[in-house]
Amino acid sequence: MSLKRQVGSAIIWVILSVIFTRFLSFLTKLVLARFLAPGDFGLRALANPAINLLMMFQELGFTSALIYRQTEVEEAADTAFWTVLTSSLALYLVGFFSAPWVADFFHEPQLIPVMRVLALTMLLSSFAQVPVTLLVKELAFKRKVIPDLIAGVLGNGLSIVLAMLGYGVWSLVYGQVAVSLIAAGLIWFFTPWRPRLRFSKARAKELIDYGKHIVGSQALVFAITNVDNVFVGKFLATATLGFYDLAYTIANLPATQITRLVNQVMFPTFSKVQSDLGMFRNVYFRALKYVSLLSVPIAVTTIGFADNFVTQAYGKEWSPAILPMQLLGIYGLVRSVAANMGNVFKAGGQPKWLTYIALWRLTMMLIFLYPSIQWGGIVGVSLFSAIISVIDFGISVFLANKIIHASWGKYVQILVPQGVASVIAVLAGKLVYWNTWGLTRAIVRLGAAGVAIVVVYAAIMWAIDPEVRQLAQAAWEFVQLRRRSAVAKEA
Numbered sequence: 001m002s003l004k005r006q007v008g009s010a011i012i013w014v015i016l017s018v019i020f021t022r023f024l025s026f027l028t029k030l031v032l033a034r035f036l037a038p039g040d041f042g043l044r045a046l047a048n049p050a051i052n053l054l055m056m057f058q059e060l061g062f063t064s065a066l067i068y069r070q071t072e073v074e075e076a077a078d079t080a081f082w083t084v085l086t087s088s089l090a091l092y093l094v095g096f097f098s099a100p101w102v103a104d105f106f107h108e109p110q111l112i113p114v115m116r117v118l119a120l121t122m123l124l125s126s127f128a129q130v131p132v133t134l135l136v137k138e139l140a141f142k143r144k145v146i147p148d149l150i151a152g153v154l155g156n157g158l159s160i161v162l163a164m165l166g167y168g169v170w171s172l173v174y175g176q177v178a179v180s181l182i183a184a185g186l187i188w189f190f191t192p193w194r195p196r197l198r199f200s201k202a203r204a205k206e207l208i209d210y211g212k213h214i215v216g217s218q219a220l221v222f223a224i225t226n227v228d229n230v231f232v233g234k235f236l237a238t239a240t241l242g243f244y245d246l247a248y249t250i251a252n253l254p255a256t257q258i259t260r261l262v263n264q265v266m267f268p269t270f271s272k273v274q275s276d277l278g279m280f281r282n283v284y285f286r287a288l289k290y291v292s293l294l295s296v297p298i299a300v301t302t303i304g305f306a307d308n309f310v311t312q313a314y315g316k317e318w319s320p321a322i323l324p325m326q327l328l329g330i331y332g333l334v335r336s337v338a339a340n341m342g343n344v345f346k347a348g349g350q351p352k353w354l355t356y357i358a359l360w361r362l363t364m365m366l367i368f369l370y371p372s373i374q375w376g377g378i379v380g381v382s383l384f385s386a387i388i389s390v391i392d393f394g395i396s397v398f399l400a401n402k403i404i405h406a407s408w409g410k411y412v413q414i415l416v417p418q419g420v421a422s423v424i425a426v427l428a429g430k431l432v433y434w435n436t437w438g439l440t441r442a443i444v445r446l447g448a449a450g451v452a453i454v455v456v457y458a459a460i461m462w463a464i465d466p467e468v469r470q471l472a473q474a475a476w477e478f479v480q481l482r483r484r485s486a487v488a489k490e491a
Contacts, residue, residue, distance in 0.1 A: 010141040010265040015294070017145040021152055022253060028156040029246075033314045035163040036171065038242030043108065044172045045245040046233050047115040049226035050102045054091040055122050056219045059084050061211020063133040064346065067268050068210060073137075074196075076203045081130040081195040083204060088126030095119030106233055110169075117173050124180040131191040137268050147186035155179030213351035217342075220358030224365060228381050231369045236377060244378040246314070247321040251302055251328035252335065266340055270347035280347070281404040287340050289414050289467070296415065297457050299333035300422035301429070302326075305449070308433060312442040320378070327382035334389040337415065341400040348403035357395060364388055417464055425457035 062080040069076055096116050103111035135144045159175025167174070228248075233241045266287045273279045302309075306325040310318050345353045365388070372380035397411060429449035436445045461468045 010139045013141040013145050014265055017149060018294075020149060024152055024156055028160060029249075030313055031160050032163050032171070033318070036168065038239040038318070040169040040172065040242075041245055042233070042238040042240075042242035043110060043114060043169045044118075044176075045229055045241055046106050046108060046111055046238070047102075047118050049229050050098070050115060051095060051118050051121065052226065053219075053222055054095050054119070055125075056222045057215065058088045058091050058122055058126060059129050059211075060087060060208060061214035061218075062207045063129060063136075064214045064267070065207040065210040066130070066133050067137045068346070069207075072203065073134075075198070075200050076207060077130055077134060077193065078196045078198050079200050079203045080133075080207060082199055084126050084129045088122050092119050092123045095122065108238065114169060114173055118176060120177050121180040124177070124184045126184075128184040128187045130195070131187050131193055134193050135191055136265075139265065139268060141265065143190035144187075147183050147190055150186055151179045151181075151183035154182050210351075213355060214346070217351065217354035217358050220355060220362055224358060224362050227362070227365055228369060228385065231373055232378060232381060235370070235373050240320070240378060243318065243321040244324060244381070246310075246318065247325035247328055247378070247382065250309075251299075251306075251325045252332040253298055253302070267343045267346060270343050277405065281406055284340065284344055284400075284404055285406070285410055285414065288337065288411075290471070291340065292337055292415055292418055293461070293468070295333060295336035296418040297422040297425060297453065299329050299336070300419070300426050301450075301453055302332070303329040304426040304430065305433075305446070308442075308446060308449075312446060324378045324382040327379070327386045330386040331382070331389045334386075334393045338389075338393045338396045341396040344400045344403055350399075350403065353399050357392065357399075360395075361388060361392055418461070421457050421460040421464070424460060425453045428456040429453040 059080075060083065062084060066073065066076060066080060096119055099112045099115040099119075102115060103109055132144055135141070155175045155178040158178050159171045162171035162174055165171075229241065229245070232244050266283075269283060269287075270280065273283055303326045306329070307319075307322045310322050310325065314321075342354050345351055365384075368384055368388075369381060372384040374380075376383065397408065401407065429452045432452040433445050433449040436448060440448075462472070
């Protein structure tokens with residue numbers, strides 16, 4: 001299969017996965033918000049930063065090193081597998097015994113058992129790290145996505161059942177552990193690779209030499225994306241953190257779902273074409289366009305409908321999350337568009353730039369987060385995050401352009417039409433929502449507005465962008481090919 005077809009197939013599977021995952025997540029949060037208190041969400045949000053911080057170090061950058069690596073991959077994979085298992089066990093013990101300190105920091109004794117159980121996700125996920133990485137390296141995303149989807153359905157279903165039975169915060173905790181357990185078990189049915197009982201010091205050293213820059217930047221990025229939760233949890237009420245967590249989660253859908261999965265496709269792709277500058281640049285801007293085709297309208301819709309969505313879907317008691325969600329919509333949009341630039345740095349031989357940018361941003365957050373909280377609470381934090389993300393975007397574009405020899409005009413050419421089309425589509429959605437006032441239930445009106453947004457946005461982009469028409473045609477041909485293949489197998 002050609003690289004273009006591999007990438008196309010991978011992106012389609014990513015898109016299908018994102019659509020399904022976000023729909024499932026939306027339904028789950030909608031149900032859980034009716035059975036759980038904001039404090040339950042806030043308690044889990046306090047535990048997650050500590051667990052996620054430890055998880056930053058469990059694979060030691062070996063996954064990125066394996067994707068980048070071109071020789072002696074099998075031996076390196078075996079070495080990585082046993083190293084990751086060992087490091088994950090050590091980190092689990094750290095998480096278990098450090099739980100009282102974290103709970104004392106936040107003055108939340110209930111956090112101790114919650115954090116200790118959630119720490120199991122590190123150990124469980126370690127069994128899947130290397131086989132998943134090898135699938136990503138070969139762009140075999142169909143075999144990667146299916147286990148994730150099955151685990152998501154079963155784990156979220158468990159959370160809903162437990163919440164209805166009155167398990168409170170434990171419905172969230174057990175659901176999260178179940179997702180890790182099921183995904184780690186299923187992945188072995190979708191990969192032919194099996195680890196051998198061998199360890200190479202030479203391969204380990206090579207993997208560490210490359211991965212240390214990735215680990216450093218990931219640790220800083222983790223700090224950046226979680227330090228706001230720490231400040232909010234420390235200086236404001238736990239319920240307030242629950243409001244902020246909801247706003248952050250929904251506003252960052254483009255960055256946390258679309259971009260995160262697409263990035264898994266693009267890093268191995270960039271690694272394959274890094275020696276051909278023209279192809280490297282072309283693949284990068286195509287990836288930017290495909291990501292922003294989804295992330296821009298989602299972000300603009302989040303900003304435009306945050307008030308209607310929160311009050312109708314979650315209830316008026318969640319209204320403190322509305323303005324932060326709108327401000328963080330800007331943050332999430334910029335993150336989604338800029339995230340692929342990190343892959344340019346890695347594939348272009350400049351992973352240290354990731355560290356420099358992250359270090360600068362973390363410094364700014366440590367300086368200005370507390371004044372932002374004192375000035376405006378979670379609204380102040382959200383506004384600061386939006387402003388700093390725009391500055392980061394400018395820095396990242398400047399550095400990425402140095403590697404791929406591109407200009408700012410290309411970004412304008414891609415993003416401005418999508419932004420204009422998204423605003424027009426959201427205005428059309430607002431008209432549908434307002435003009436059906438009193439005619440039907442609010443949740444149905446939101447659905448009708450969503451349909452209007454999708455139709456108007458798709459129609460505008462189809463009319464003004466020939467590449468969008470080509471992409472739609474290619475996707476349709478792919479679906480038809482799969483259908484004919486399925487029919488042939490049945491015959």
